[in-house]
Amino acid sequence: xxxxxxxxxxxxxxxxxxxxxxxxxxxxxxxxxxxxxxxxxxxxxxxxxxxxxxxxxxxxxxxxxxxxxxxxxxxxxxxxxxxxxxxxxxxxxxxxxxxxxxxxxxxxxxxxxxxxxxxxxxxxxxxxxxxxxxxxxxxxxxxxxxxxxxxxxxxxxxxxxxxxxxxxxxxxxxxxxxxxxxxxxxxxxxxxxxxxxxxxxxxxxxxxxxxxxxxxxxxxxxxxxxxxxxxxxxxxxxxxxxxxxxxxxxxxxxxxxxxxxxxxxxxxxxxxxxxxxxxxxxxxxxxxxxxxxxxxxx
Amino acid sequence: xxxxxxxxxxxxxxxxxxxxxxxxxxxxxxxxxxxxxxxxxxxxxxxxxxxxxxxxxxxxxxxxxxxxxxxxxxxxxxxxxxxxxxxxxxxxxxxxxxxxxxxxxxxxxxxxxxxxxxxxxxxxxxxxxxxxxxxxxxxxxxxxxxxxxxxxxxxxxxxxxxxxxxxxxxxxxxxxxxxxxxxxxxxxxxxxxxxxxxxxxxxxxxxxxxxxxxxxxxxxxxxxxxxxxxxxxxxxxxxxxxxxxxxxxxxxxxxxxxxxxxxxxxxxxxxxxxxxxxxxxxxxxxxxxxxxxxxxxxxxxxxxxxxxxxxxx
Numbered sequence: 001x002x003x004x005x006x007x008x009x010x011x012x013x014x015x016x017x018x019x020x021x022x023x024x025x026x027x028x029x030x031x032x033x034x035x036x037x038x039x040x041x042x043x044x045x046x047x048x049x050x051x052x053x054x055x056x057x058x059x060x061x062x063x064x065x066x067x068x069x070x071x072x073x074x075x076x077x078x079x080x081x082x083x084x085x086x087x088x089x090x091x092x093x094x095x096x097x098x099x100x101x102x103x104x105x106x107x108x109x110x111x112x113x114x115x116x117x118x119x120x121x122x123x124x125x126x127x128x129x130x131x132x133x134x135x136x137x138x139x140x141x142x143x144x145x146x147x148x149x150x151x152x153x154x155x156x157x158x159x160x161x162x163x164x165x166x167x168x169x170x171x172x173x174x175x176x177x178x179x180x181x182x183x184x185x186x187x188x189x190x191x192x193x194x195x196x197x198x199x200x201x202x203x204x205x206x207x208x209x210x211x212x213x214x215x216x217x218x219x220x221x222x223x224x225x226x227x228x229x230x231x232x233x234x235x236x237x238x239x240x241x242x243x244x245x246x247x248x249x250x251x252x253x254x255x256x257x258x259x260x261x262x263x264x265x266x267x268x269x270x271x272x273x274x275x276x277x278x279x280x281x282x283x284x285x286x287x288x289x290x291x292x293x294x295x296x297x298x
Numbered sequence: 299x300x301x302x303x304x305x306x307x308x309x310x311x312x313x314x315x316x317x318x319x320x321x322x323x324x325x326x327x328x329x330x331x332x333x334x335x336x337x338x339x340x341x342x343x344x345x346x347x348x349x350x351x352x353x354x355x356x357x358x359x360x361x362x363x364x365x366x367x368x369x370x371x372x373x374x375x376x377x378x379x380x381x382x383x384x385x386x387x388x389x390x391x392x393x394x395x396x397x398x399x400x401x402x403x404x405x406x407x408x409x410x411x412x413x414x415x416x417x418x419x420x421x422x423x424x425x426x427x428x429x430x431x432x433x434x435x436x437x438x439x440x441x442x443x444x445x446x447x448x449x450x451x452x453x454x455x456x457x458x459x460x461x462x463x464x465x466x467x468x469x470x471x472x473x474x475x476x477x478x479x480x481x482x483x484x485x486x487x488x489x490x491x492x493x494x495x496x497x498x499x500x501x502x503x504x505x506x507x508x509x510x511x512x513x514x515x516x517x518x519x520x521x522x523x524x525x526x527x528x529x530x531x532x533x534x535x536x537x538x539x540x541x542x543x544x545x546x547x548x549x550x551x552x553x554x555x556x557x558x559x560x561x562x563x564x565x566x567x568x569x570x571x572x573x574x575x576x577x578x579x580x581x582x583x584x585x586x587x588x589x590x591x592x593x594x595x596x597x598x599x600x601x602x603x604x605x606x607x608x609x610x611x
Contacts, residue, residue, distance in 0.1 A: 104548060104592060108585040108586070111582065112589075234411060
């Protein structure tokens, strides 16, 4: 029984981590139809910035509780500086190109940023364990979990619900839905579509950076983290249906639980099983679980 | 056939490679061999890209081919490089034939992502199979050709010759294929699939055939690299490897069957110089090159050569 509870809890923690990482990707795809590989770079940049900044400030005798604010601040800094630069400076001129070509452009940017990270932070891993241990631990029956994990679930809920609320209930959100539905008609209605693209890209990248920044305390921050998160987030949003918010949530839960089950019962299948699920879902629902039918255009 | 420029160029290129290759230093022969093998894989990507499909999962067949070739040596002690390539091609053909039923239903990025998922499945399996050396992979037996193991000085050149001849055959065969009605359907599918169906063509069938052809070439290329390097590991199936192939394909352009080989050789040159020059920023150089090519040379390096060839008539 304990094992089943452990599987479940691990699954939820892993799902929320995946959800935070993937939700920005699905948002950007939904609005801009860009499969954005630089998402992995923002994730890694967020993690590096958070790890180095928190480490440096803690060494200078900062109040440890403030480190959570620093984590968020570093993500904010990375996204607000770099995302507008990429969108305004490069992507803006590419929107007329094919979806696949834009993806390749983000791939080129991803390669460039990957090495930029190595240039700035070097190749040796960074550790910041303080924020992880600071909150103590929490017991579920016989199982002990660091409270920080609850914090990860909290962040996933906040970003998911916050985004859903913004889309459904606010004026900006409703305008954004119009842009998603038909950018051309939105333009003719007087909506500044380019501004929405800028906001979406920045906000989506911010979510990736936040995901990275708050993951940093739980892992060792290494150069390969961007590459890994990219394929995992792809799996999540493809399973759920690209561009769908509930899809990302369901996709994250499926991948999270499947991974947790395989880690507890058949650890050698861990990596393989995630992509197997993705392939199975695509075989039966070519556009993911939460996709709508599309008319073929002649 | 006689008037066909492409055929003439390919035949001349094989001859030049065999003659010039003989006088190259060993390291250059090795780099050239690997570049030719990758060129053959990218040659397989060419008809797919003409159809408008970008596969982010061809590392699957590259790796599969290499493991099939290596497995041949381990299981039966077979070390003939031609049999190795046949085994690699066959393994890739069988797997791609099965997966093709599913993949031929997909277009655009969904095709790319699903093929990526399949290659990551293979990666996940290989990383966890201890009997195949897990993440370390294993050493391929020393190759022979027609039952003879070449002298140590001749090993590299033999491999280069095998690669050059194989690539030449593959290029000529694909060139012929692209001229057949089924081959000519590829750009039509990219332009407008529904009209292809109105014409009575089957897009799914054409894509399935192209997919198997391109996977087979990837399998042969993987076997060739496995035999040339003498070592194989699961990284060959990782998605960044597929990304590299797509990179070469973009660099080369889809204008001619010669383009992939030029692309692969230019890529090898950029790669080794960037790696020598600044080991920590070679990806940055590659990324920058990819970006510039997409923006300024959307039809790849071939558009530079192709224009001159056409102008000459």
